[in-house]
Amino acid sequence: MRVRGTKGVRRGLAAAVLAGAAAVTLSTAPAQAGGVGANATWDCEGKTGIDNDGRERTTIVCFKGPVGNRSAVSxxxxxxGEHLDVTDNFGNGRATVAKLYVRGSGTATFTTGGYNLSYSExxxxELTVCTSSSVNAVCGTEAGGST
Incomplete structure (x- = not known):
């Protein structure tokens, strides 16, 4: 997983293993203006694997703030079924942006919502989520899934 953010990004990298998933790298970056605590840092976590319903999925979540009062995009x-869900729980007045790269098909960009897609098997x-389309957006990427 890769994380990128605004100028002056503080990168604190640490590997972690999520239950039943590959290693994940965590990083923090300064938040863009707005949301909960404009000076708070963002953490992004990604996971590619099988969920509790037996479905293969690739997920990336970026969040900041204390539990119970957390801003997040995912x-x-x-x-x-090749379905993409993009969620926005960050009150910055902008839509969350997701970029889905599929080898052989290129990259498609989506905003908040649900999408039924069709790709070769x-x-x-690679899946990237960003707090907005702004150049100051915080983004995280999870790689390694498949169609």
Whole structure:
């Protein structure tokens, strides 16, 4: 997983293993203006694997703030049925942006919502979520999924 943010990004990298998933790298970056605590830092976590319902999925979530008062943006791509969900729980007045790269098809950009898609099977996937389309947006990427 890669994280990028605004100028002057403080990168604190630490590997973690999520239950049943590959290693994930965590990083923080300064938040863009707005939302909960404009000076708070963002954390992004990604996971590619099988969910509790037996579906293969690739997920990336970026969040900041204390539990119970947390701002977050996320994107999840489900291989079976090729469905993408983009969620926005960050009160910055801008839509969350997700970019889905599928090997052989290129990159498609989506905003907050749900999308039924169609791709060739067993293609490599990278999923990026950003707090907005702004150049100051905080983004995280999870790689390694498939269609």
């Amino acid at each position: 994107a999840t791509f489900y291989a079976k 067993n293609k490599y996937v």
